[in-house]
Amino acid sequence: MSSEEPSQSAAAEETGEKKLSKKELAKLERQRKRQEAAAASATAAIAAITVEADDPLAANYGEIPLNDLQSKEVSGRKWTEVKDLTEQLKDNTVLIRGRAQAIRAVGKKMAFVVVRERGFTVQCVLTVAQDVVSSQMVKFATSLSRESIVDIEGVVSVPSQPITGASQQVEIQVRKLYCVNRAVPTLPIIIEDAARSEVEIEKALEAGEQLVRVNQDTRLNFRVLDMRTPANQGIFRVQCQVENIFRQFLLAEGFVGIHTPKLIAGSSEGGAAVFRLDYKGTPACLAQSPQLHKQMSICGDFSRVFEIGPVFRAEDSFTHRHLCEFTGLDVEMEIKEHYSEVMDIVDRLFVEMFDSLNEKCAKELEAINTQYPFEKLKYLRKTLRLTFEEGVQMLKEAGIEIDPFGDLNTETERKLGQLVLEKYGTEFYILHRYPLAIRPFYTMPSHDNPKYSNSFDVFIRGEEIISGAQRVHVPEFLTERAQACGIEVKTISTYIDSFRYGAPPHGGFGVGLERVVMLFCALNNIRKTSLFPRDPQRIVP
């Protein structure tokens, strides 16, 4: 589809990723003013229509005055959802509310309005007919701005030809049409443009047609419009499902859901990437993870806990996979003998999650796939586990020498992912027994070699998604490890003290919700899976 009115998409030009500068802000402000002016002139135009309407059918269409929308009455009228509009309702009169996604006039006697509700669309038809639809009513319909909210009453009909422009295979022959809330006539993003795939844009270009490409910053500046695309509706419904499966699986395994404080004294895990603030005269910071408090809950006898909540990282990394605020899925559990007990939970939890997403979110995944094509994730019934040493060896055999006690970088992670896929046929695997030096101070060293640790990372499509480990549960040893890692011990004394009153061996892991969705769907940027992303250059909207 071509961008019929390129000027309508004022903010859609490619601007690249950058901070909202004063200039940018001034531009947005000017745009807002233009929109207000446009809205005012639209309102005047509508008033004109209403005045002009010396029409015996005038009561059947028009703007609903605000007063009528202030909970004036409960009419008892029955509303039908667009998704429920099927052939069974043929010849029934129905009442729907949705957005005017597309409006098209056919001469002066006919108009089509495609109405969208929760991602489903239906074609509504106005045809001038004595005592049913007036020409003024058709004019009113064509005056609607896209994305306005409308109430439509009409009769369901079943056309002989399949409908291509809407999800529902019935039409509504409109009898009444009211505008509930009017969108500004000049939208900063057209939903059709925002929903277009790169493939479509490229293909059109080859055919000599230039389609509008909505760049990421524009999408995020006008997120409430961008959210309305089928892909985004799918992404955030998949995200909700990931969280559900995580919770339900763990609850069934005897875990308790907890909430730990995000406002803490000291820095939760050390390092510089901390947001600091003043807490009633005390220096405080935002938790970089629920690590310390989830471990304290284990010392408090909860045996197995999980937490879903925001995690704050004042990182300067401006990459495709870092955010300053994301949703952490955290787990902590007593272990009897071995950190493999934690890996067992990871294994079963994620295999169940992937199975369930493929099964229950098929429609959502298809919507995402249409705009952002991806291959289904390849994973094994029993998740592959490799040691870090084995990983280093595989890389070596492929001609890549890395420090056997250093960390993998993005590039070597990807490469190893490739090698694992070729050799084992999986894009989801666990790498464990990491070098101790590159893990946090609370990580338990290996029993046989203090250069290694009882820790693991989990990878999806060659990117790290989960970090986990057995923790040090002995307070004296924990103090020693903290000191060795340069942590100021007195800032974490309440944490260390928690282990003085009897502490069971335990371990756990943390996952980023946004990363799970991003990598399961092979999306190229984590901002796509955060509703209102926060990065070093963005704190709005």
Place this chain on the structure above:
Amino acid sequence: MSSEEPSQSAAAEETGEKKLSKKELAKLERQRKRQEAAAASATAAIAAITVEADDPLAANYGEIPLNDLQSKEVSGRKWTEVKDLTEQLKDNTVLIRGRAQAIRAVGKKMAFVVVRERGFTVQCVLTVAQDVVSSQMVKFATSLSRESIVDIEGVVSVPSQPITGASQQVEIQVRKLYCVNRAVPTLPIIIEDAARSEVEIEKALEAGEQLVRVNQDTRLNFRVLDMRTPANQGIFRVQCQVENIFRQFLLAEGFVGIHTPKLIAGSSEGGAAVFRLDYKGTPACLAQSPQLHKQMSICGDFSRVFEIGPVFRAEDSFTHRHLCEFTGLDVEMEIKEHYSEVMDIVDRLFVEMFDSLNEKCAKELEAINTQYPFEKLKYLRKTLRLTFEEGVQMLKEAGIEIDPFGDLNTETERKLGQLVLEKYGTEFYILHRYPLAIRPFYTMPSHDNPKYSNSFDVFIRGEEIISGAQRVHVPEFLTERAQACGIEVKTISTYIDSFRYGAPPHGGFGVGLERVVMLFCALNNIRKTSLFPRDPQRIVP
């Protein structure tokens, strides 16, 4: 039960609620040092025992060295949970891990160790017998400090008399006993003391016996010990269940769970109670609620959303029901005609929640009731709705005159709750159509009288627990209302702009998770239902 060793509970004296002063911190530091010294001397004592142990059965007991707890091997041994220890296991050898809750020597030939795991307890018996249990093993058992983690292997036996000191009605005849992790010998709180009810203390006092009362600040300073009481184990399991029911109910009603940012530019709802911080050079604050972003998600076509996440209020109120950080349960939804659609959700959701808690958390509620006795909440199958005017009238008839356009205070809320209970037999009801002047700027005024609004509060046992309303969805009117309420409009421009692209009428509500649990269980302080509470005077542990 009397406090046998009052000196063991060093920090348990009544100190009243106050800030952790330097003096207090110094005291904690001294205490910590004492504990470290005690731990060191205990370790020495154990070493002495080990050296002394010229015992052919020496391999059957002792400290497990740290190295053996560093994931040395997966033994394949079968572990039994304490809760599963029943008569069916008679004569079986079982292996358990738990805390030594109580240790009692009977002469030098016998010892009892009550082991607790996840709130369940079992009595373990050591009796000196040739080739089975040595006197040194009994000595080792009695040297254990309370709350230490132990592994016990033994044979299940069924005593002829009912066991009163443990939940399980079987005993374990101990064959092997290892200490996994030793607690300091002098605990700052004894769990028995912390688990005692006021009633028990008062009754003992009448009988001339002074029992230790652990005051709230001490509990919170040593929260990991306090958490282990049966009441606290119950409280946080009930809390988890409240969250589950909230989620499951809403998911079944077509709501989508979302996560909105806690780091925002500007202040989310105005007012002074905001935590401010520097966000990469930009002034920012912590969201006082997800209000603005959940409404924006409605503009983004999610139709019905909910969010569970932390809410930050830099309030100075030091009351029994305010926290600086709590878990918000938030809902926002499109409405077709009337804010009663939102109240319908509240009604059905909470009736289902209360039913479900009473049914599924019976054991947890009983544990809470034992320490903090409360009457079951009285609620109707269909929740009572009164208008604010009706409430004012009821108060007037009871001789209490209040400003008909002012807010209720804590006292009048309580009084009204009493009157409602007497007249309608419910402790859960909705008061709606509040005066506009006392509601936030985004509240929709009533259609027939701009002094009232389409809003409601919900009360449990005479305390406000939920606030909800229809919102203003027209940007021009929203701007007007913000200005009238003294909000700097440009700080919330991205929010107001969200309504320019077609906004459906909508409403929603917010609930505090901690308050639901507190009031359902008639607890007297919100700090009891927050795992690590944050108030104006507390940011640790």
